[in-house]
Amino acid sequence: MHDIRDLIRKGLEAHGYDGLYCAGECGCDLSELFACGHIGEGCEPGYKVLREGSDEYYITGTKPEGAPAPDVDGAGLIAAERKRQIMEEGWTAEHDDAQTDYELSQAAAYYCIADDCHDSELVFPSTWNSVHMKRGGFPFPNLKDLIKAGALCAAEIDRLQRAKAKEAA
Template structure:
């Protein structure tokens, strides 16, 4: 019984310590501002987020897939394309565009492309929501 109580106490202490760290991180975000928090967060997650952001920018700059262009794909095509890159062996038949635009490479690069497509879809949804009168 004592051991169970001790383990429960240790678990509770760990939970509260983690909660405290999260609250401190939220306070830091508020104090430093969103932009700085994003830079700091990139340090925490490594290069994955930076690589997704760079791929999204490459899609805009090199491919011409601008926000205005993305707005024309309003039936979930970008999310569908992201799914194709996530597990392309299963989804190849559901690629929403001409296959010339499907360019799988290695697993990590495909995940980065999928992440960038998801970002593009989220941004498109946000722009569409902003256009709807409240």
């Protein structure tokens, strides 16, 4: 079972944040989430900033000048989900390369189809176990499902590019 701090830490990291802050009260970096005891009450994602005239950092809600924007757009959410699929689920390039009957794009379609139009026999990859195809909740498709679909499309594109490069070699 995951500690809630680990889940929050992963989410913050995936979106480019350095920690949490509570305006006027405290801030904590990713290594010490909720050290203040707030347990997330009133906390917002924050950035690490060097304190003027010091070599110490603090967490603030103001993005430092020149810092990259957090990955909150669709492409960033998809990239973070794909990274999660690889790191946590083990869906590596080797696994994906074995999906030669377009199972990855079929799975992506499964996550995109509205529930009232859903016919799992038409889009569900026949070689996959349904346990891996948990949908995000009602209504379908929802944001979580669309992010998964995008990550599966990215995996299929990568697989096709590797196959093309292998053929050319």
